Amino acid sequence: MEQTTTQNEVQFSDAAMAEIRRYISHYPADRKKSAILPILHIAQAEFGGWVSPEVQDKVAEILDIQPIEVYEVATFYTMFNLKPVGKHVLEVCRTGPCMLRGADHLIEHLESRLGCHVGENSADGLFTLKTVECLAACGMGPMLQIREKYYENLDPQKMDQLLDDLSKE
């Protein structure tokens, strides 16, 4: 029942629709499908940090393509969250260069602070802890990304400060 309700409510804001149309205009008229990744990014920002099946259907409708064409893309690219996430998604780089500068310990620190494992949401639902592969910040590790922002050269104090600040938002 809930899903049906959601389906009826998938409606992009005017600003998001304008941005979607701007992206579609970047590609040849018969190649609208090219805009699928930009639109999925817009959708994820618009609908609570994840893309539900209903949102993906809406993207297919906008692009005049079959829903499966969106599903196969949304499941291939790791930036798209396919289930609900916390208010703040912490994406911690776990790859080699960051590991050499202490990423493993940053991840352990976050697990203990948030009381959840990688891939889970904190009990208060505020945070989702994710690990990701190399974010092109190797000289500034350990680091993490929250939405569009990079937080680099982290240490336990900076990390705790950041969590405190985010909790107050």
Next chain:
Amino acid sequence: MGLKILTEHINVPGINTLETYRKMGGYRSVEKAVKTMTSEEVVEEVKKSGLRGRGGAGFPTGLKWSFLAKPEGKPRYLVCNADESEPGTFKDRVLMEKIPHALIEGMITSSYALGARTSYIYIRGELMFVLRILEKAIAECYAAGLLGENILGSGYSLDLHVHPGGGAYICGEETALLESLEGKRGNPRNKPPFPAVWGLYGCPTVVNNVESIASVPWIINNTGDEYAKIGVGRSTGTKLISASGHINNPGVYEIELGLPVEEFLFSDEYCGGIWKGRKFKAIVAGGSSVPILPGELFLKTAEGTPRLMTYESLSEGGFVSGTMLGSGGFIVMDDTTCIVRNTWNFSRFYHHESCGQCSPCREGTGWMEKILHRLEHGHGNMHDIDLLVNVSKQIEGNTICPLGDAAAWPVASAVRHFRDEFEWHVKHPEKATAPGAVYSGAEDLAFA
């Protein structure tokens, strides 16, 4: 101080704006190319420069351009590969973030050379904040007549768009990138046909790395011959090196190719030596995909010749005792680093990033990750070490795209050069992940 072609003005306040960038001499190459040169002449200069693809493969850029098919009635495309995802590599991001116009100027001049009327910058989706910087800079160019219809009154018109990816390392492979730009999963294509004939939307397409494209303006302003004078032999020009790991000064450095490796690693002008007064154990010099080398084999070849920062010198000794310059991602490891753990980490990366299209890569990367996990966590046996090499050999050369090779080489080279460390993990299972032995453990790191 070496010559700086790309980063000379990187610390000039406001260099991200068109006004300041032009004050520093920016966009002269566009003016020169569209007003005084034919597109063939621009291609010729780039050919003469000896510029080689800076994404990692090192293929001559001018030659790649000259392969572009020019059938009647079909558009041609230039696509910039800004999907920088190779572990250890963050130079393109820094360049685009600080001097977005360096890339845009290169895109306009290069698009003119190739006869492209629409060009794209495909940037990895995580770098959305850099995408916004680029879009702002592009808007400035449209307003100033440097993009759009009739650029600077020359009759040449160009549209330039930035396209975000979705978080997939494989899209750095050029045909996967094109699939992705068409709105599909990033599965690399079988080649031939190459993109020069069948690229974006089935049209002739050139895909070039950010740094390669950003090097074009200097070549056009100063001639290809002048560019070719910088560097050593077939390694011409300057190169951005991303330096990370256990060094005193991590960061992005522009060097003249031919700089002695030892100077780069130990002088204060660059990496500043190994941190915490420790010893230099090993390095991955070209991004995670290239073979790992022990420190001594990196500083000098097996014959004792000091190595230089060139494509040729780093690969001297082949895979037996050499490596590759690749993307110039230097990952430096001190003497406390556990090579097994590092290799496991890299294998997990390739397993995670395999597109799954070719069985040897899809299955093989998973096998390697599992075996390495076993060894690192004290559950491995001696047979595992040979099995690991065996699996890597079955992936290498047996896949559509180079991700398979990129997954195999770090593993094979780690066992080749550090076999004793793998055996140590088997002999001391109780200590395999314990701190203080081979792996430095928590106490040395910030997160103790």
